[in-house]
Amino acid sequence: MAGAPRGDGELSARLRGIARALDRRFGRPGSCGHEIAPVPNLVLTILSQNTTDANRDRAFADLLARFPTLPRLAAAGAAEVEEAIRTGGLAKAKAASILSALRRLKEERGDYTLDFLRSMTLADARSYLTSFHGVGVKTANILLLFCFGFPAFPVDTHILRVTKRLGLVPPPATLAKAALSLEPRIPPGEHMPLHLNLIRLGREVCRPRNPLCPSCPLLSLCPEGLRRTGGKAGPL
Numbered sequence: 001m002a003g004a005p006r007g008d009g010e011l012s013a014r015l016r017g018i019a020r021a022l023d024r025r026f027g028r029p030g031s032c033g034h035e036i037a038p039v040p041n042l043v044l045t046i047l048s049q050n051t052t053d054a055n056r057d058r059a060f061a062d063l064l065a066r067f068p069t070l071p072r073l074a075a076a077g078a079a080e081v082e083e084a085i086r087t088g089g090l091a092k093a094k095a096a097s098i099l100s101a102l103r104r105l106k107e108e109r110g111d112y113t114l115d116f117l118r119s120m121t122l123a124d125a126r127s128y129l130t131s132f133h134g135v136g137v138k139t140a141n142i143l144l145l146f147c148f149g150f151p152a153f154p155v156d157t158h159i160l161r162v163t164k165r166l167g168l169v170p171p172p173a174t175l176a177k178a179a180l181s182l183e184p185r186i187p188p189g190e191h192m193p194l195h196l197n198l199i200r201l202g203r204e205v206c207r208p209r210n211p212l213c214p215s216c217p218l219l220s221l222c223p224e225g226l227r228r229t230g231g232k233a234g235p236l
């Protein structure tokens with residue numbers, strides 16, 4: 001029966017079954033469409049705090065239009081950067097975070113680069129990124145997964161909701177706790193496709209209100225869906 005996984009092996013098996021079912025429904029996703037270099041991606045992740053993707057992207061485009069290179073951005077004054085990213089909200093704090101991140105990289109590494117992360121372990125690379133002001137576990141994981149190909153698992157609000165309903169993480173889990181508990185149990189090669197397909201499921205099917213359980217590809221694996229529909233669990 002579907003329910004809270006009893007051990008690591010069972011959780012891994014359920015995650016594999018979920019990944020397969022989502023691939024069948026949505027297809028195998030290739031990329032997230034945000035293929036930008038690591039340091040600009042770090043800037044993008046700082047801009048993504050507490051705002052919508054659309055506002056983040058507008059602020060990023062405005063910033064690039066005003067400061068087309070990293071050295072020019074790093075040399076800018078805080079007020080100029082703040083003005084350029086105003087559409088993304090929290091402009092003062094984000095401008096300070098962006099400038100301090102760029103200046104720290106230049107000081108520590110002699111260049112605006114994050115390439116040295118490639119030679120680190122996943123845990124060390126994440127720890128380095130989250131030491132920047134304005135970079136949390138979720139945004140660090142996005143960068144590590146999409147820019148560097150680490151087996152990191154970013155958990156956003158859609159994935160947190162879906163994985164709680166599936167009984168993969170406990171109800172009180174935060175974004176960071178869910179990410180760190182699921183990440184090592186996800187089968188190799190599934191981190192990116194599962195991340196993208198769970199977000200899609202959360203947006204289109206497992207919506208915050210009125211999830212469409214009867215037409216969900218995960219119904220037979222989902223305690224919450226079975227409770228809502230009065231159905232029975234099927235095989236993985």
Ligand code: SF4
Pocket residue numbers: 162165166205206207211212213214216217218219222223224225226
């Ligand atoms: S069965 Fe319902 S609750 Fe479970 S994942 Fe699907 S939509 Fe969400």
